Amino acid sequence: MIRVFVIDDHRTSKQNGVGTYVRNLLECLTGVENLEVHLISFNSDEERFTIEAEPERTEYKIPICGNQLFLLQSPLSLTVLRMYIQDRKENLFLVNHSPSEGLIRTLRKLFPLSKVVYVLHDQGWTAPLLGDTRLLETVLNGRYIPLKSKKTWKFVREYCAREKKMYRQVDAIVTLAADTVRVLRDIYRVPENKIFLIPNGARVSVPECTEETRSVIRQKWGFGPDEILLLFTGRTVYAKGIQALLKAFEQIWPECPKMRLIIAGQVFHLNEFSGLTPHSVSHITYTGLISSERLNELYQISDICLLPSYTEQCSYTGIEMLAHGKLIVTSDGHCLSGMFPDEVALKASITDADRNVDEGFTSSLAQTLLKAVSMTPEEKNKMCEKARERFLMCYTLPLMKQRYLDFFEKYDEK
Numbered sequence: 001m002i003r004v005f006v007i008d009d010h011r012t013s014k015q016n017g018v019g020t021y022v023r024n025l026l027e028c029l030t031g032v033e034n035l036e037v038h039l040i041s042f043n044s045d046e047e048r049f050t051i052e053a054e055p056e057r058t059e060y061k062i063p064i065c066g067n068q069l070f071l072l073q074s075p076l077s078l079t080v081l082r083m084y085i086q087d088r089k090e091n092l093f094l095v096n097h098s099p100s101e102g103l104i105r106t107l108r109k110l111f112p113l114s115k116v117v118y119v120l121h122d123q124g125w126t127a128p129l130l131g132d133t134r135l136l137e138t139v140l141n142g143r144y145i146p147l148k149s150k151k152t153w154k155f156v157r158e159y160c161a162r163e164k165k166m167y168r169q170v171d172a173i174v175t176l177a178a179d180t181v182r183v184l185r186d187i188y189r190v191p192e193n194k195i196f197l198i199p200n201g202a203r204v205s206v207p208e209c210t211e212e213t214r215s216v217i218r219q220k221w222g223f224g225p226d227e228i229l230l231l232f233t234g235r236t237v238y239a240k241g242i243q244a245l246l247k248a249f250e251q252i253w254p255e256c257p258k259m260r261l262i263i264a265g266q267v268f269h270l271n272e273f274s275g276l277t278p279h280s281v282s283h284i285t286y287t288g289l290i291s292s293e294r295l296n297e298l299y300q301i302s303d304i305c306l307l308p309s310y311t312e313q314c315s316y317t318g319i320e321m322l323a324h325g326k327l328i329v330t331s332d333g334h335c336l337s338g339m340f341p342d343e344v345a346l347k348a349s350i351t352d353a354d355r356n357v358d359e360g361f362t363s364s365l366a367q368t369l370l371k372a373v374s375m376t377p378e379e380k381n382k383m384c385e386k387a388r389e390r391f392l393m394c395y396t397l398p399l400m401k402q403r404y405l406d407f408f409e410k411y412d413e414k
Helices: 017-029 070-081 101-110 133-141 147-169 178-186 211-221 242-255 270-276 292-301 316-323 359-373 377-394 397-412
Strands: 002-009 035-044 050-053 058-063 091-095 115-120 172-175 195-197 228-233 259-264 284-288 304-307 327-331 346-348
Touching (some): 017 035, 017 316, 070 101, 091 101, 101 147, 115 147, 133 147, 178 195, 211 292, 228 242, 228 292, 242 270, 259 292, 304 316, 304 359, 316 377, 327 377, 346 359
Parallel strands (some): 002 091, 035 058, 091 115, 115 172, 172 195, 228 259, 228 304, 259 284, 304 327, 327 346
Antiparallel strands (some): 050 058
16 A cells, blocks of 8 residues: 655645646546545635545645745644644655755654655756756856846755755656756766656647637637637746747747737736837737636637747646647757657747747747748648647656556556
C-alpha cells in the first residue's frame, strides 16, 4: 500500500497551472488499487482546520493564516497534521510549490520514515533570464555583476541557492520537460538517478465542429466569416512573448489585413500594448479572463494558435492546442522545442542576443506568422493531424497516470 500526500496551496492553485496539475493528478490516482490518496490543502476556504474523508481520498483543509504565505507558516501547520498522519515508510509526500526548503525540512523532521518528492513546475531563473541557460551558467559561475543587471543576477543567484537546497533535501525530483532534466543534471548538479521525467497529461474535450457550427460561433463572437483568427491564451507577461507578438502583428497586418489577433487572458498593461500596435489595434480583441467553455469556443473557431513564450515547462495551453489539432506557431525557447517537434508546429527563432530587446525574435515571429497564413490547406491539415497525434502519444491523462504509477511502484520497492 502506497500513501500519497499531495501538498497544495488552494488559493493560488485556482488560478494557475499547478492547480490544473493537482486536479489531473487526483483524477489519475482515484480508484487505483493499493493506493491511498490524501490532499493537504493550505489556504483553504474553510474557517477552521477540517478533515474530510471520502472513499476516493482524504482531504486536510488548513485555513488561511499568516497572510496566505503558507510556505512560511507550514512548519506550524505540519506539526498539527502530525497528530493525524502516521509516519510510515509507505508515505510519499508530493511538494508542488517553491521555494519550499522550510516546508521540506519540517517534513523530514516530523516524518523521518516517509519519502518526500518535489514536483518541479518551474524554476526561479526562467522568467528573469527568459529561458537562457547559457546566461544562467554565467550568472551562477561569474563573480562580476553588470550594474544594469545587478538586481536580476542577485535574485537568480539567491533563488537558485534555495532551489539547490530543496533538491538536496528531497528523495526525488519529478520534472515535466527534458530540457529541465539537462539543467538539473548539468547546471544544478543533481544526481541523475534522483530525476524523473513525467510530462503533464490532460483530459481535453474536443467537440466535433462543423463549418456550420464554426459559423454560428463566429457570429456569436462578432467575428467576420473571412477573418483569419490568431489565438493567444494565457498570462500576458513578458516571458510569454506577448510584446514580441504584438509588435510582429503590427508589422505583418498591412500584408494580411484580414487577420484578427485574439488575446484571451487578463491584460495588465493595456495602454502599453495598444502603444505597440497603433495601426492594427482595431484588429485585436482582448477578452480578459474567460470561462473554459468560452475558451473552448475560441479553440474551435481559431485558425492559428500561438504560444510565443521564451520559456515554458509543460504548458497546459500547449497541450490544449495539440489536443484540438490546431495549426500552432510557437518559439524555440526553453522546453518548447521538445514539446513541439518541427513536424508539429511552426517555430520562430529566439537568439540569445535578442532576448531582452525583442527585435530578432519579433522579426522571426512575423515571418513565421506569414508562413502559417500562406500554407496550403493540405500543408495545414497535415500539420494539424501531427499535432493531434502528438497529444495522443505524449500528453493524455492515461499516459500521465501510468507514468506516476510506475514511479510510485519504484519507490514502494525501496
